[in-house]
Amino acid sequence: MNAVVDLPKDHLSSVGKNIPIYKERGQREVFCGLTGIIWLHRKIQDAFFLVVGSRTCAHLVQSAAGVMIFAEPRFATAIIDDRDLAGIADAHEELDRVVKSLLTRRPDIKMLFLVGSCPSEVIKLDLSRAAQRLNKEFLNQCRILSYSGSGIETTFTQGEDACLASLVNEIPKPVMAEEKNLLVVGCLPDVVEDQFQRLFNKLGIARVSFFPPKNSQQKIEIHSNTQYLLAQPFLAETARLIEERGAKRISAPFPFGIEGTSAWLKAAANQWGVSAQKFDEVTQPKIERAQKALARYIPMLESKRISFFPDSQLEIPLARFLSQECGMKVLEIGTPYLHKQHLEVELDLLPENSRIVEGQDVEKQLDRCRADKPDIVVCGLGLANPLEAEGITTKWSIELVFSPVHGYEQAADLAELFARPLNRSMKLAA
Amino acid sequence: MQLTLWTYEGPPHIGAMRIAASMTDLHYVLHSPQGDTYADLLFTMIGRSRKRPPVTYTTFQARDLGGDTAQLFKDSVNNAYQRFQPKAMIVGASCTAELIQDDPGGLAKALTLPIPVIPLELPSYQKKENWGASETFYHIVRGLVAVDKSISAQQYQENRSASKQEGQKPTCNILGPTALGFRNRDDVQEIAGLLESMGIEVRVVAPLNASVSDLAKIPAADFNVSLYPEISQLTCTWLNKTFGQPFTKTIPIGTKATKAFVREVAQLASLDPEAILAAQEERARWYAKSVDSTYLTDKRVFIFGDGSHAIAAAKVAAEEIGFKVVGLGTYSREFAREVREAAKSYGIEALITDDYLEVEQKVSELAPDLVLGTQMERHIAKRLGVPCAVISAPVHVQDFPARYSPQMGFEGANVLFDTWIHPLMMGLEEHLIMMFRDDFEFSAKAAPSHLGHAAPSEASQIMASQISVPSASSLKVDDEEVVSSDVESLWAADAEKELGKIPFFVRGKARRNTEKFAVEHSISRITIETLYDAKAHYGR
Numbered sequence: 022m023n024a025v026v027d028l029p030k031d032h033l034s035s036v037g038k039n040i041p042i043y044k045e046r047g048q049r050e051v052f053c054g055l056t057g058i059i060w061l062h063r064k065i066q067d068a069f070f071l072v073v074g075s076r077t078c079a080h081l082v083q084s085a086a087g088v089m090i091f092a093e094p095r096f097a098t099a100i101i102d103d104r105d106l107a108g109i110a111d112a113h114e115e116l117d118r119v120v121k122s123l124l125t126r127r128p129d130i131k132m133l134f135l136v137g138s139c140p141s142e143v144i145k146l147d148l149s150r151a152a153q154r155l156n157k158e159f160l161n162q163c164r165i166l167s168y169s170g171s172g173i174e175t176t177f178t179q180g181e182d183a184c185l186a187s188l189v190n191e192i193p194k195p196v197m198a199e200e201k202n203l204l205v206v207g208c209l210p211d212v213v214e215d216q217f218q219r220l221f222n223k224l225g226i227a228r229v230s231f232f233p234p235k236n237s238q239q240k241i242e243i244h245s246n247t248q249y250l251l252a253q254p255f256l257a258e259t260a261r262l263i264e265e266r267g268a269k270r271i272s273a274p275f276p277f278g279i280e281g282t283s284a285w286l287k288a289a290a291n292q293w294g295v296s297a298q299k300f301d302e303v304t305q306p307k308i309e310r311a312q313k314a315l316a317r318y319i320p321m322l323e324s325k326r327i328s329f330f331p332d333s334q335l336e337i338p339l340a341r342f343l344s345q346e347c348g349m350k351v352l353e354i355g356t357p358y359l360h361k362q363h364l365e366v367e368l369d370l371l372p373e374n375s376r377i378v379e380g381q382d383v384e385k386q387l388d389r390c391r392a393d394k395p396d397i398v399v400c401g402l403g404l405a406n407p408l409e410a411e412g413i414t415t416k417w418s419i420e421l422v423f424s425p426v427h428g429y430e431q432a433a434d435l436a437e438l439f440a441r442p443l444n445r446s447m448k449l450a451a
Numbered sequence: 452m453q454l455t456l457w458t459y460e461g462p463p464h465i466g467a468m469r470i471a472a473s474m475t476d477l478h479y480v481l482h483s484p485q486g487d488t489y490a491d492l493l494f495t496m497i498g499r500s501r502k503r504p505p506v507t508y509t510t511f512q513a514r515d516l517g518g519d520t521a522q523l524f525k526d527s528v529n530n531a532y533q534r535f536q537p538k539a540m541i542v543g544a545s546c547t548a549e550l551i552q553d554d555p556g557g558l559a560k561a562l563t564l565p566i567p568v569i570p571l572e573l574p575s576y577q578k579k580e581n582w583g584a585s586e587t588f589y590h591i592v593r594g595l596v597a598v599d600k601s602i603s604a605q606q607y608q609e610n611r612s613a614s615k616q617e618g619q620k621p622t623c624n625i626l627g628p629t630a631l632g633f634r635n636r637d638d639v640q641e642i643a644g645l646l647e648s649m650g651i652e653v654r655v656v657a658p659l660n661a662s663v664s665d666l667a668k669i670p671a672a673d674f675n676v677s678l679y680p681e682i683s684q685l686t687c688t689w690l691n692k693t694f695g696q697p698f699t700k701t702i703p704i705g706t707k708a709t710k711a712f713v714r715e716v717a718q719l720a721s722l723d724p725e726a727i728l729a730a731q732e733e734r735a736r737w738y739a740k741s742v743d744s745t746y747l748t749d750k751r752v753f754i755f756g757d758g759s760h761a762i763a764a765a766k767v768a769a770e771e772i773g774f775k776v777v778g779l780g781t782y783s784r785e786f787a788r789e790v791r792e793a794a795k796s797y798g799i800e801a802l803i804t805d806d807y808l809e810v811e812q813k814v815s816e817l818a819p820d821l822v823l824g825t826q827m828e829r830h831i832a833k834r835l836g837v838p839c840a841v842i843s844a845p846v847h848v849q850d851f852p853a854r855y856s857p858q859m860g861f862e863g864a865n866v867l868f869d870t871w872i873h874p875l876m877m878g879l880e881e882h883l884i885m886m887f888r889d890d891f892e893f894s895a896k897a898a899p900s901h902l903g904h905a906a907p908s909e910a911s912q913i914m915a916s917q918i919s920v921p922s923a924s925s926l927k928v929d930d931e932e933v934v935s936s937d938v939e940s941l942w943a944a945d946a947e948k949e950l951g952k953i954p955f956f957v958r959g960k961a962r963r964n965t966e967k968f969a970v971e972h973s974i975s976r977i978t979i980e981t982l983y984d985a986k987a988h989y990g991r
Contacts, residue, residue: 048527049510053486073452075546075575080461081489084497099452103576106550115452123454139484139547142513172486173513173547384534403491403503410501 028378028389036368040375042359047382050403051332051357052081052419053172054180055138059086060423061184062095064208067131067236070096071123072170073116073148074138095130097123101140112144116151120165121158130163132237134184137169164237166191176357178255178333178422181208185233188241189262195244202228202242203289204268206260207253210425211235217276217428220286223303226293243268248292250285252276252427254367255334257360274366276427277335277435278342279311284366307429314433315346321440323348328390330400331355331381332418337367339399339421339435344372347436351375352393355386397443414446457807457827459782459845463573463583464545465490470587471541472504472630473658477591478537480528482520482555483545485510497848498631507531509548521553528559532566538663539595540564541587543571567663569594579805581681581757581783584629588658589685595666598693608695611673620652621720622672626698627683628659633760633844634858635659635679641860642678642703649713649727651720670694674719678702678859680759681783704763705771706736706864735864739772750875751960753778753819755802755810755828756843758786760858762793764823764842767867769797778802778817780810807831818959821875826850836955838874838899875899876956941969942977949979964989 028043035041055078058070072078079098086094099119104110116135124130133155135148148167155165168187170180185206203226205217214231221229232241243249245267251260254275264270273288274281283304290300327349329336336356343349351372359379361368378386383404390398390413397414405415416439426435464481471479472494481487488508494500509527511520528542542559556570569590573583602610625643628635636659643653654672655665669675669690675698677687687698697719703712710728717724738744752774754764758781768774779794780802781787787803794801802813811831814822822832822839826847832839841850842858857863876899942950953961961982968985969977 048488048508049485049512050488050491051485052489053484055486056489076455076458076460076462076579077464077487077546077575079455079458080465081486083457084489084493094456098455098458100455100458101452101576103574105452106576110452112452119452119454139486140550143516143547143550171513172484173511173516176485384530401492402496403488404495406495406499407501407503 028376028385036361036377037371038369038373040368040371040373040377042377042379045378045380045382045385047380047385049176049357049381050330050383050401051381052177052401053139054170054175054177054183055081055136055172056085056177057170057180057184058082058096058136060208061181061233065132065233065235065237067129067238068095068134069123069127069130069132070134070136071120072096072098072136072138073141073146074098074101074136075140076100078138078140093127101144101146106144112146113151113154116146117155117158120155124159124163128162133163133165134187135165135167136184137167137171139171139173142169142171142173164191176331178253178335179358181253182256182258185256185259186262188233189243189259189266192241192243192266194266198244198246198267199242200228201246201248201293202230203293204241204243204247204249204263205229205231206249206251206263207256208233209252209427213425213427213431216430220303220307221289224286224290224293224295224300226289226295248289250289251363253335254338254360254363255358257358257363260363270363272366274341274370275338277338278346278432279308279315279429280345281338281342282311282427282429282432283308304429311429311432315436318433318436318440319347321443322436324350325396325443326350326352326393327439328353328393328395328398329355330383330386330390330398330404330418331357331378332399332401333422334358334360335418335421336399337364337371337377340375341367341370342435343439344375345370346432347439349439352395353378353386353389355381357381397439399439414442416442453806455807457830459805459807459825459827460580461490461493462546462575463578463580463586464543464571464575465493466580466583466585467541467543467571467573467587468494468504468506469580469584469629469631470591470658471506472500473628473660474505475660475662476538477505477663478531478535478540479504479506480509480524480531480540480542480555480559481506481545482509482524482527482543482548482553483511484547485512487545487547493631497846498851499848500630504630505535505537507535511548516551520548520551521558524553524555525558525562528562528564528568532564537566539567539569539591541569541571541591543573544575546575549575567594582785584682585685588626588682589689591658592666592669592686593689595663596669597667604691604693604695607670607693611671620650621674621722622652622654623674623676623716623720624655624657624669624672625653625676625678626657626669626687627677627679627681628656629679629682630659631844632659632679632682633846633850634856637855637857638678638859638863640855641857641862642676645703645709645713645727645860646676646716649717649720649722649724651716651722670696672696674698676716681757681785702759702763703859704760704863705767705867706733706861707770708763708766709860709864731861733861733864735861735868736771738865738868744772744872747872747875748773749775750820751775751777751817752821752823753814753817754842755780755782755822755824757781758783758790760843762786762790764867765793765797767864768823768871771864772868772871774821777819778813780804780813818963820956821871823871838876838956840871840874941966941975943979946977946979946982949982961986 105112135152137148152165152167166187168183243266247268248271249268250271271288273285276282276285336354340351340354344351353376355378399416399418402417405417408415425431471477494504507527509523542555544555559568628639646653655669675687675696677683677698690696699715701712701715703709713724752768754761761781765776765779769776776797781790782805791801814831822828822837823842825843826845829839856866965982965985
């Protein structure tokens, strides 16, 4: 193993096959939770996201989404100005005015998220109270919720966690248990959701629902007879609130790659008492097809060395997939936050000789990356081109959140996302 | 609070970043929460920079707010100095850090670093990106240029001419170009080439690619070329006041303005401009004169952008291409006066706003044939189905092209001609569509065929009067329905059908003119005759 530059040894713990977990603090090169709006507004189709923040927040969202040309965007920012800060204008009255004019302009909106930001959190503008107040006013037209996507509290995909948590919070605590049901939690592309739905149904699990739903009118069932599967690793708060309503988590790895998907489905199948024979019957054809598709990319990935910069919390499951199924060698796995319980199965599957770093000091991490000289680095767009200019091949990490990557049919697509930059570097070098 | 769908400018610290990222050995320590590093992407992705911007962020989180964020800031400054060894540093706060009031300037000063540390006060809740860039550039130049207070501006000027050797060329600086500036890279090359061909030596280009020691040399030049007033005017004014350096006022966008610029510069450098002007080919002028361009006459154009680009574009559109400027506006409040004056010369009222919805409203009212604007106007033009070209920031990645594409100088004029004409339907096609409307391929509803697209859907062909985009302050849903039902009852069925025979790119105007004519003449029902009466009344 390469020399580890400057990694703090305090709070050091280890998991799985003696894999060290370092905690690092310093400059973090990550997105804030507001970025979640970019995919959430497409998923929940009658929802609107109103950021309450500064011009910086508006600028962030538009820099991320503004390449697309919109006729009617489903997000906006209420920009706080100095009148709001000086107390000349009552911030709550101002917010009510903005929300009213927005809902009058867009009567098709059925659910409005007031999204908190760093400025609104620092001045302690109580958005949950504002949501309650406005809810009364728009009782039959629109539900109004709030969550925080601020950088001080949330990192990138944690914005989705906060958004989904606000949805769960709305669901009243159940009085009595109903029929056993399965809840799949985490925003999935429509095509992936449909594939999973078919698989569960074939396995004989009939009562399956997905959360978040595609529109705000769909009812979500959570009670003490609910078992839930996490489809994404970044849903700590959402999971906690679901459990408060009596539901139980099915411990499983995340459904990336063939092994991950099988284990994820199997964990649910076991809870429903699906026989091993039935399980194989349903999954075997999909597995064989996925293996055939994946085989194309394995020669490009095998024994290549990879490092991850922290971004989305998908890093650990992805590192597991790439090492377990594609034969890659994992050097460093950076993650913005590590939920040991949700990742316990994943951590056991990680190879020896990888190191996990929770948190970030970007300059030091870059030093380690340069010393490690990985074949490919997974990092954000702020670092990708500068690293390429240094001769290091990169895979920009945000794409992993924006592409269908879960499940059998996407296993090869997921591998291809990593093979493509390697393939390209070779092509352009030749 | 202001409801904002799109913002024309970022916060002021983005402007400061643009200055820092332009220079080679200046570092910026920005007190800001986790997540504000998104701004790096503007440079690495949109500007496709090979380097990370020289910015260290403190990226504090909620748990830090309970502790000592001031210490965090001091540590960041120290670490940044140790690691990057810059020749000078700027320090400041982003919008959130402004609220927690840690005083970055004072804290950095207390560290007594052996380099100049320049504090920035950028009020995030009042000011915006260009102001931030202008202010930062000004403070850097003031901080890095040595001033002898005992010498007056006039004495400085006299010393400069006295020290001049026999036969030495006149000298100037080019001030204003920055990283992420719209076509700044190529504008500098074009203008520097033009100045050198006139026999003028360009000393310092700043802030783009300048070093800290370059800035100190600014006062040695005879005069300054203020290329982008949004960024450079404040600094040039100070340099003039302090060192007696005059600066140029003409923005060399378009053939005429470039010639005026050459004359202005020649006067400042005491040179004769006529030789250089005579040597120019002026291809854009000839292209506009050639008969192929006749159909461009009086095409109605709406122009929006930053102050300088909007004013320059209007002049080119009206005087060099022969368009009719029907709308002119800017989001640069700092240049509102200049834009108002320019608008007056076209007999229109300027639109000064940073509210995207207001711009959208105006465009849909005017139903122009062409929109010249920013990335934001492309959203509007898409919605209204109007051709559009980009003339000003904010822009996205496609407007940082690999090829040489200045806006300024004689080559810039050529680029403008090609870029603006391209989205319009070409002459022959326009004629044929007016004559024969039901072709299965070249339909009247179709986009220009040279753009290679199939017919856009009916939905994107929403015409002006059917659209009612309320501005943020006066949002009323009911209006939309009322307006459209009124319009329907106003038009007789056969007149509506006749209107449909007019090609889409002038149909909006025809509809509007006819309705206006009907109102003015108290006609309650529009017939085919009214349509032609209105046409005779207003002309095409």
